[in-house]
Amino acid sequence: MNRTIALALLAFTIPAFAHAATLKFPSDAPIASITIPDSWGPSETESGIEATSADSAVYLSADVADNGSIEKVVSDAVDFLTKNGVNIDPSTQKDTPVTEVNGMNMTTIEWDGKDEDGPVSVGLLFVQTSQDKALVVTYWGNKGEEDKHDAEVKAIVASIKPVN
Template identity: 35%
Template sequence: MREPNRVLQGGILKFMKSTAAAVLMVGLLTNFAIAKSFELPESKPIVTITLPDAWEPEEIAKGVQANSPDTGIYVAFEIGNVKNTDKVVLDGVKFLAESGVKIDPASEKRGEGKINGIDMIDINWTGDYDGKVAKVSLTIAVLSPTKIGLLTYWGSPSAEKKYAAQLDSILKSIQPLGQ
């Protein structure tokens, strides 16, 4: 009687292993299939960024933008010139204000780091959007001696937690072309 059980157990284990492998493959393929990569700037691409398809990313004049499905998060990535870095940042702050995002200047924090070999400078604040608390940031990515990228972001603290994995993936997807 023990022999049939071993055969049955072996069959179940093989089935479970093959099912787990299939589920893993479908999961991996789905993750790749549900995101769209953009090469920027359009004229002479030097960087890529990937945004979730569910966020309905769309190209804009100097880059790309997207909203989370529940509109709790907004992100944009635009290309600018290094010589106009101050103007790019001021335009970013102006865009926030025009979009209804109010930042609290006293909450400003700055940080620096590297992602995929790209120097990043992050300026973030707490603020208000649509009468609710918002986390806001402008992240400057030094892409070349002449080009920068500006990652603009705002969202509610609860949406930030809900979409933490997607936000991390978006940031980590910023890659110089050829790497």
């Protein structure tokens, strides 16, 4: 997980996706776009976008927040993980420094954890899309299985752009 997000934050080029769509969200007043492979089954949610790799090894979501709702969006992400059986080990928390990608500030908080299938990587990526809007990207991946999706995750994160 650390390697995946770090690579995404430092990416200078975006690998080409085979059959991927660039989605702008939320659809009623877009603040960001993201490119996700079609095989991940991306779909719009009430507050953003979610997708899961075809083999279910990696789950990603990107939820819209503003200055007044960021804590609620983070709380909702943690609640979602908990409801899905993810137990985070707080002692493994790693924070990354703020990095600029596509003109936006990004930072991450990452943990190790467990779910019903075994060890997992969990992360929250914060992307400042404008002065008062941000995305909270939730990452949940099965250790070992997630590695084969490093390039895709890197490209998905690097594809996030603000919509003006």
